[in-house]
């Protein structure tokens with residue numbers, strides 16, 4: 001081929017331009033955050049961009065609990081968005097978070113959820129890594145019978161697993177793919193930072209793992225994130241809450257978006273004395289069952305272990321919801337799999353100084369949560385039915401004006417301020 005037959009430089013340049021995705025051609029239906037377009041729940045190219053911005057981007061993701069990996073070599077497989085990571089206790093006794101992807105051909109290295117190992121070996125070509133992710137060796141490094149093998153200049157030190165930034169707070173492990181993420185403390189902000197400490201024993205206690213639930217939700221991850229920032233639905237959808245008094249619309253409540261809507265706090269007080277009672281507020285609630293009784297009231301009767309008579313639940317973007325329902329403490333890990341599928345992984349915990357009675361109470365109250373929980377099952381059902389509606393009518397629009405049009409803190413459950421706050425933050429980061 002001569003230079004005359006080479007294609008023109010201009011056509012090469014055109015071929016490398018980034019194609020415009022469907023979502024980039026769409027417009028948000030309102031200049032404010034009181035409308036949500038349905039197309040954000042089903043577009044695969046938008047989903048890919050969300051993962052880049054929020055999960056791989058300059059923030060911190062929940063990975064697991066320190067108490068899940070106490071011995072050297074103990075590991076837990078976890079997820080940051082659709083990407084798998086391994087949280088492992090190294091020989092140095094520090095916690096390392098490694099991308100679960102062999103540096104050779106990109107195979108998933110670790111296929112088990114938990115265990116204890118001396119090192120990691122990829123099932124595909126047996127490349128072997130230490131607990132800190134360094135490549136120790138690979139089969140036929142120098143070939144065999146004088147043939148094959150790696151080039152002489154191949155440096156094992158350049159082919160380790162990808163190592164993530166790691167931070168811990170209150171016994172909880174967080175990781176980030178991004179070098180640009182601020183410190184965990186700054187990312188969480190003052191309010192969430194202190195709530196993480198409150199939920200984990202104020203830095204004085206050690207967490208104790210109580211168990212797991214996992215479920216696959218057939219819906220977009222944002223539908224669940226909205227649900228976890230939506231106090232308005234709590235006593236309407238969840239008749240169990242209302243009927244047995246763990247959460248009522250007539251109790252003191254605070255909804256507080258923080259850092260421009262990045263995170264969201266819902267704080268309420270327990271109302272045992274009004275359980276089952278009718279008043280001006282509950283008259284509007286069709287789901288209050290005044291003739292229902294529980295055989296065992298311990299399921300809904302908390303002990304005020306934090307000393308402030310409050311139940312504080314909060315959502316930390318992008319991946320975790322801190323749950324305090326009575327004495328049921330859990331972290332709900334939100335793991336987006338695709339635009340239309342999300343895994344929800346619950347880690348239930350208590351403290352290592354819990355007595356037997358508290359342990360029993362936590363386990364009983366955990367029955368409200370999880371895939372078949374007396375309360376949580378309602379959310380899964382509703383969200384599973386929302387997704388096909390959103391997919392079938394992508395141009396349709398949702399309205400979130402309960403409690404106003406801005407995202408200021410409010411002291412009522414009858415508000416969508418946390419959802420508006422999230423979308424204000426989301427739109428800014430996504431450029432929508």
Ligand SMILES: [Fe+2]
Pocket residue numbers: 227233234237238379
């Ligand atoms: Fe709910």
